[in-house]
Amino acid sequence: MRILHTSDWHVGRTFHGVDLLADQEQVLAALADQVADQRVDVVLLAGDVYDRAVPSAEAVAVCTRALERIRDAGAVIIATSGNHDSAPRLGAAASFAAAGGLHLRTRVAELDTPVLCTDEHGPVAFYGLPFLEPDTARHALAEPAARSHAAVLEVAMDRVRADLAQRPGTRSVVLAHAFVVGGESTGSERSISMGGVETVPASVFDGVDYVALGHLHSPQTLTERVRYSGSPLPYSFGERDHRKATWLVELDATGLGAVQRLDLPVVHGLSQLQGTLPELLNDPAHAAAEEHYVSAVLTDEVRPLDAMRQLQKRFPRAVHLEWCRPGGQPAMRYAERVRGRSDADVAHSFLTDVRAAPAAAEAHLLERAFAAALGKESR
Template identity: 45%
Template sequence: MRILHTSDWHIGRSFHGHSTLDALRGVLDALVGQVEEHGVDVVVVAGDVFDSATPAADCYRLLTDVLMGIRDAGARVVITSGNHDSAARLGFQAPFLGRAGVHVVTDPLAVGTPITLDDAHGPVHIYGIPYLEPALVRHHWPDQALRTQEQVMRHAMSLVDADRSARGGRSVVMAHCFAAGVEPTPGVEREIRQDLRQGSLDVVPLSDFDGPDYVALGHIHGRSRLSERVRYAGAPLHYSFGESDRPRGSWLVDLDGTGLASVEWLDLPVPRRLVTLRGTLDDLLHDDRFATHIDDWVCAILTDATPPHEPMRKLKARFPHCATIQPDPERRSDASTRTYRDRVTRETPDPQIVDDFLDLVRDGEGPTEHERDLVAEVLSAHAGEAAR
């Protein structure tokens, strides 16, 4: 059986205020093409189909079109809900969809009951584990201590393992969680930051996934191989600049008559590259080395000591897809370490007070001559008013 493992479509997510629907449609159309080209038997989508619990109508239309494309290409589909999905909305009419070859698993009580599909070697049991929030599912199993994601997933896998032992044959597990062994690189996973538990991540040990022939994970937006059998496919689009160096695609998984035979990575197209450019505003606007990024999504890190005027308007004139600006002024090594209180005394002249203030907040770079002239003009006018 040939399986395509994908996840974290996040239909409806915006990128710095820009809609991603058209870009995602193009990428998922390419995924449908891969299903047909490689003769895929089943596509597994491991959670976070939607980005919101209340998707807009356009999001449903995109999902419907993609699922129809996959079915027309000859593959069946198994979908589980993630932490971004509404299990109730995603699972609406799941029994009806199952008759059409699209199996949607959102009910916690369905854990341990597989979707069984057959190939020339016999049955393959696909166990979908939807995202299980401990506080929302522990009432289903009151005899279990379920306070953490690890405890919930361990219990879910015990139900899967019990059923696997009774049925025998080959098996695949789908889950949406943070598994031990994944490196949480900064800026990549906002879900990871939301899953912090008393200073550490609420992780699921890799050993909890022992047994199945393949484990298709979702929740992490970058491709990751935890073992030969346990993998993350990541998201099909780049949803943050922290993900820009990570490939987009899915895993093509082959099962033979005895279990896992091979796993191959299939790249998906990147509609628009994401780049982070660093320099002063003047450098970014005029330096030729940045010319190749005019059509990219741009995160501009500005190193100007003084915040420039209307930087986004100016940057968009050169980079129409500049999405965000991050100020990071370069520090002068010879900046004074005196505090502002140290610098100002009762005898300090007013112009010197302004000079020292600007020198402090600019890390050693005081006012320009033009600024000194403006300060002198204002102070002179103020002195004239006071004299009258």
Template identity: 50%
Template sequence: MRILHTSDWHIGRTFHGSSTVVALRGVLDALVAEVRARDVDVVVVAGDVFDSATPAADCYAVLTDTLAALRDAGARVIVTSGNHDSAARLGFQAKLLRDGIHVLTDPAAIATPVTIADARGPVHFYGIPYLEPVLVRRLWPGVRTQAQAVAHAMDLVRTDAAVRGGRYLAAAHCFAAGVEATPHLERDIQQGGLDVVPTSVFDGPDYMALGHIHGRQVLSERVRYAGAPLHYSFGERDKPRGAWLVELDAAGAVETEWIDLPVPRRLVQLTGTLDELLTDERFAADEDAWVSARYTDTAAQADPMRRLQQRFRHCAEVRHEPAHRAAADSRTFTARVAAAGADDARLVDGFLAHVRGGEGATADEGELVREIIGERAATEATA
């Protein structure tokens, strides 16, 4: 049986204020084309289908069209909910969906698999939605953490699979031990802090399809994250986008292949002085990319975002990271003013050094300051 493992579509997510719906639709169309070309039997989507519990109407259209296209391509589809989804909203129409599309969002039904047969017999697919401990505690008294919730769910899966016999897979949405997260992107899976699930919890299934981490991760030959199909952060820019193709044989052994998906627009981080970023030819190839710019001028520059967007129209982030920083001065500004003396020009120079982190007035600025101070003194003398 051929199974495609994907996750974390995050339909409706924005990228630095820009909608990603059109770009994601194109990537999902490419995923459908891969499913058709490779004769995939089952597509597993391991949570975070939407980016919000209250997605906009166009987000539902993307999901509906993609699920229908996957089914038309010949695959059965199994979808679980993640921490960004509303399980109730995602699952409300589960019984109304066309045959072959299964949305599994009910923790009480974890031990009831979707069973799909191939020429070698049945394969049982167990969907574990995101398990919020506060909400599942009424079902499973004593559960206090997400790690405990996932462990209990996996116990239910293994118990049922042992009775049914045969091959089986499970999908879950969680933060597993040993993964590399993208800083500031994958939000805490539990309010108050990350609740890490030990990898030993996933023992048993022939394959474990995980969601939540946006970069592909291999925890073992049979426990993997597929990551997100689209880049949602500059921190992800060097991570490939795609899905896992899993070949399951008659004995339950798996062979996996990574399938690359297209990147609609590259993400790059560029570093240099503001003048270099605006004029240097070495950045010419990046003019149509999403750009995170780090300009290294000692002093902060005026209106850098607007100026950079004249060259890089998709510049989404600008940071001032001086190449050289003056040694830290522990004195308060008041103490610096007192040490500078009563000369107005020196006071202005000291203030500029304070706000710029070390560099005072430039020669042109110093001349302008002295000219203004001179004009002020002349006005006061004739008043």
């Protein structure tokens, strides 16, 4: 059986305020092409289908078209809810969708009821674990003592293993949305910490042939059978050097046979640039970034006026801008920086930090303003 592991689509996400729906539709179409090219039997989507609990109509339309393309390519789809999704909304029509080959596993009570698929070697049981928020999941699992992610996942996996024990000769796959020890975050994931503890050990998933993880946004191998596929697009500049991918998993007669990485196309790259505004606008070394999403740090002595508009003439997808005056800021606390200094000196330093050193006329106006204020106080 050939399985494609993907996760964290986050359909409807924005990037520094920029709508990513067109980019998402393009990369998900490429994912459907992988399904067709590799003759995939089952596609796994391990949580965070949408970026928010109530997705927009446009996001739902993009996601629906992507799922339809995958089904047209010949694969069954098994999807779970992540911490960004609303499990009740995502799974509202689950029984109806299953008739068309889309299996939505969003209910805690059904996590030990597998989706069964069959190949020439026999059945494969797919267990979809929705994101298990401890305070909610421990009540649904009737385990009030399970107060951490590790504890509720252990209870969930005990139930999975108990069901699997009643199916001798059945190979098994688990989908889970969690932060597993050994994984590396990228900065674009929403924290799932409760009480300061969010990680779970990989040993929680012992006893199954493959574990398809979601939540972390870069492809990662924790063990041969426990992996993150990552998101299909980068969602932070911390991911600018990541190549997004899916995992093609092959199950043979005895269990896990082979795993192959399939790279996804880069829709638009990400670049972080630094320099003065004239340098960024004219240096030919930055030509490759003209089609990228750009984060720029300006190092001009004086903060340039209307800098973003000027940048976007060359870099239409510039989305983030900051100014860092050469020399930086003293690494000391505010109280230490102002101790023993007059109000006028502090005001001069503030203007220098946020813009540039005040002109003589501006400095004179400040002196008059402070003198007037002090005069009123004395009267």
